[in-house]
Amino acid sequence: MKLAVVGAGAVGRSVVRMAGEYGHTVTAVADSSGAAVDSDGLGAEAVLSRKSARGSVGAADPGEALAAEYDALVEATPTTLGDAEPGFSHVRRALDRDRHVVLANKGPVAERYGDVRRLEDESDGEVLFEATVAGAIPVLGTIADYGPAQVTAVRGVLNGTANFILSRMAAEGLDYEHVLAEAQDLGVAEADPAFDVEGTDAALKCVILANVLGDGSYTLADAEVSGIVDIPPSALSLAQEDGRTVRLVGEATPTGIRVGPRLVSMDSPLAVGGTENIVQLETTHAGSLALRGRGAGGDETASAVLADVARLDR
Amino acid sequence: MSAVADVAETRRTYTVRLELVDEPGELMRALRPVAENGGNLLSVFHERGNLTPRGNIPVEVDLECSPGRFDDIVAGLRDAGVTVTQAGEDGYAEEVTLLLVGHLVDTDLSDTLATVESCSGASVADFSLDAPAGTDEQSSARLRLAVDPPQVSEVLSVVRDVADRKGLQVVEPLVEGER
Ligand SMILES: NC(=O)c1ccc[n+]([C@@H]2O[C@H](COP(=O)([O-])OP(=O)(O)OC[C@H]3O[C@@H](n4cnc5c(N)ncnc54)[C@H](OP(=O)(O)O)[C@@H]3O)[C@@H](O)[C@H]2O)c1
Numbered sequence: 001m002k003l004a005v006v007g008a009g010a011v012g013r014s015v016v017r018m019a020g021e022y023g024h025t026v027t028a029v030a031d032s033s034g035a036a037v038d039s040d041g042l043g044a045e046a047v048l049s050r051k052s053a054r055g056s057v058g059a060a061d062p063g064e065a066l067a068a069e070y071d072a073l074v075e076a077t078p079t080t081l082g083d084a085e086p087g088f089s090h091v092r093r094a095l096d097r098d099r100h101v102v103l104a105n106k107g108p109v110a111e112r113y114g115d116v117r118r119l120e121d122e123s124d125g126e127v128l129f130e131a132t133v134a135g136a137i138p139v140l141g142t143i144a145d146y147g148p149a150q151v152t153a154v155r156g157v158l159n160g161t162a163n164f165i166l167s168r169m170a171a172e173g174l175d176y177e178h179v180l181a182e183a184q185d186l187g188v189a190e191a192d193p194a195f196d197v198e199g200t201d202a203a204l205k206c207v208i209l210a211n212v213l214g215d216g217s218y219t220l221a222d223a224e225v226s227g228i229v230d231i232p233p234s235a236l237s238l239a240q241e242d243g244r245t246v247r248l249v250g251e252a253t254p255t256g257i258r259v260g261p262r263l264v265s266m267d268s269p270l271a272v273g274g275t276e277n278i279v280q281l282e283t284t285h286a287g288s289l290a291l292r293g294r295g296a297g298g299d300e301t302a303s304a305v306l307a308d309v310a311r312l313d314r
Numbered sequence: 315m316s317a318v319a320d321v322a323e324t325r326r327t328y329t330v331r332l333e334l335v336d337e338p339g340e341l342m343r344a345l346r347p348v349a350e351n352g353g354n355l356l357s358v359f360h361e362r363g364n365l366t367p368r369g370n371i372p373v374e375v376d377l378e379c380s381p382g383r384f385d386d387i388v389a390g391l392r393d394a395g396v397t398v399t400q401a402g403e404d405g406y407a408e409e410v411t412l413l414l415v416g417h418l419v420d421t422d423l424s425d426t427l428a429t430v431e432s433c434s435g436a437s438v439a440d441f442s443l444d445a446p447a448g449t450d451e452q453s454s455a456r457l458r459l460a461v462d463p464p465q466v467s468e469v470l471s472v473v474r475d476v477a478d479r480k481g482l483q484v485v486e487p488l489v490e491g492e493r
Pocket of ligand 1: 104
């Protein structure tokens with residue numbers, strides 16, 4: 001397939017680097033200030049080295065990538081709330097041209113799911129978004145295989161940054177600020193960690209899951225969200241004394257969408273350590289099913305993007 | 315008990331009320347059948363000075379065991395000559411553990427606990443406070459509640475309300491595998 005990759009951050013760059021190995025051709029790449037376009041295929045090395053040397057992937061206008069020749073648009077610009085722009089307009093452009101869209105960006109399917117589905121209905125293109133929920137873990141593919149109607153609830157640990165902080169605090173008895181600084185040094189937390197530690201990122205993933213399982217009308221406003229910022233080490237040690245621990249758990253159940261710190265047994269499958277993620281599906285006929293693995297990272301997320309591209313290619 | 319019979323492996327908390335004659339060693343003797351039948355004692359509330367109509371001392375025992383063993387424990391107590399005044403369905407409680415975080419002491423901790431206790435079908439089975447910077451500062455507490463199963467969501471909402479009112483944070487338990 002021919003891919004246009006919009007957004008050349010951690011995810012977009014990994015898609016560009018890995019696409020060839022998966023048998024695809026990248027015909028366009030854009031970042032916020034420029035684009036590179038070649039309908040015969042761009043050389044990944046040339047694009048990526050120009051990006052690191054000069055700050056942009058190419059001299060063309062970013063809009064040219066959207067107008068380029070491609071089969072699927074890979075949308076990897078920053079996740080934004082509310083109108084989900086510029087991601088939403090990129091989705092619209094591709095669907096108007098009857099092209100497929102593969103999202104890494106959570107905004108369009110968390111905040112405007114109904115609009116995205118409506119545009120998709122009017123298009124020959126399809127929209128897939130495996131990468132938006134739990135990175136490399138094939139949650140949406142599994143739900144699609146099982147049939148969304150057979151999945152009654154989903155719960156999981158969906159933010160690696162928050163999980164890293166909670167598990168370090170519990171293991172070392174250190175306070176939040178200390179572990180956050182350490183996580184930032186390690187590149188596990190962003191300079192502005194609000195999205196991760198306040199629960200917004202996990203909530204967006206739960207909203208996407210609720211949309212897939214339900215009628216598609218949910219947005220972040222429907223989620224009950226609290227983060228981990230106010231959890232002191234004393235709370236973690238009280239939990240530990242009792243064979244338990246605290247995890248930032250997200251739930252999409254028939255009673256609603258909820259993200260918050262929760263007490264779980266130390267032997268619970270949900271008590272994953274470090275940056276790991278886990279997702280549990282409750283099914284009608286097959287009990288509970290768990291999938292765990294890496295929930296973020298450029299290559300990990302790109303592997304989910306390329307799994308969607310393969311689904312479109314079938 | 316049919317609702318719990320399916321989950322034979324999970325340990326549950328039960329409350330048993332006994333009547334003991336006021337003799338040395340009687341409590342020890344009375345409680346032996348609990349451990350002998352696979353139960354684990356959580357707490358014993360011995361109401362000395364408060365006699366039952368028969369002139370005995372009422373004792374409330376919280377214990378933990380797998381639901382399949384509970385009837386054996388009650389039978390064991392009765393075989394040992396202990397008067398069991400209440401057990402089984404009425405005394406069956408679900409264990410709910412949660413954390414409270416914030417200015418617990420400044421916001422009248424005993425009132426917080428009393429509010430929880432005032433819910434019908436709920437009692438505080440165990441309580442631990444960790445106030446690392448002294449009681450004027452933020453502290454954390456772990457509460458283990460014994461709750462009548464149909465009351466669990468009601469009790470949790472009472473906890474949430476009192477916490478909201480006092481600016482405390484609640485870390486609720488995750489009920490896994492609920493359908
Ligand atoms: N990182 C992960 O592990 C992960 C996992 C799952 C999902 N996601 C989602 O995937 C998306 C990309 O993540 P990331 O980590 O790669 O983000 P990132 O490193 O911040 O990169 C975002 C990229 O988008 C570009 N961009 C911004 N506005 C643009 C516009 N109007 N037109 C074209 N390009 C534009 C930026 O350009 P400049 O380079 O010029 O700034 C940058 O290259 C986000 O929505 C994120 O939520 C990420």
